């Protein structure tokens with residue numbers, strides 16, 4: 653198999669520690685598959701608390717996924733990992749353009765999304781899905797209300813500002829910003845919330861991202877889609 657690596661050809665494929673229940677793990681997995689970056693997946697099942705094992709603590713100081721181990725070089729934080737991969741491997745320019753201004757535009761979204769989108773979607777999903785699953789208690793209605801408002805506002809900004817009059821988050825071409833955004837939006841399935849209703853730009857964009865990145869997009873979303881389907885039948 654031809655190795656996609658700019659430098660050493662003798663290096664072993666890097667290890668990607670992941671759980672596809674995690675948004676940043678899915679974004680990286682799709683990106684790596686599309687760009688034919690060879691890797692060995694190592695599943696860390698968050699649901700089984702595998703990230704709390706002593707063995708995994710040696711891999712990640714923070715006990716979070718994703719993490720990569722590239723021949724002894726360990727790196728956490730999906731955005732840092734993404735930028736490292738762009739420097740180490742051949743990646744199609746559109747994902748992180750070399751042009752200074754185009755790259756800065758991708759960076760602008762990557763900086764915004766932590767608190768602009770991820771925080772609010774994540775907290776809502778915790779209130780609706782993860783916490784009730786862990787405690788066995790129903791979602792706290794006050795907390796849900798407070799978090800729902802912020803989550804909706806974040807989605808409205810994605811729909812009405814980032815996606816205003818353009819097909820992708822940063823312009824006319826897909827970039828890593830779209831994968832980071834789409835995987836966050838998909839996580840809302842766990843909370844039974846449909847982000848596409850009343851958000852036409854977002855609805856069209858997510859279909860576009862899927863089409864551009866399939867079959868990898870759907871493969872990475874298999875686990876979350878299965879859980880969402882189970883939750884929907886339980887509700888019906």
Ligand SMILES: N[C@@H](CCC(=O)N[C@@H](CS)C(=O)NCC(=O)O)C(=O)O
Pocket residue numbers: 673674675676698703715716717718728729730731
């Ligand atoms: N900012 C980090 C976020 C990493 C993160 O929060 N990972 C979550 C899954 S999405 C995790 O491993 N959580 C386990 C825990 O917090 O116990 C990144 O982008 O890589």
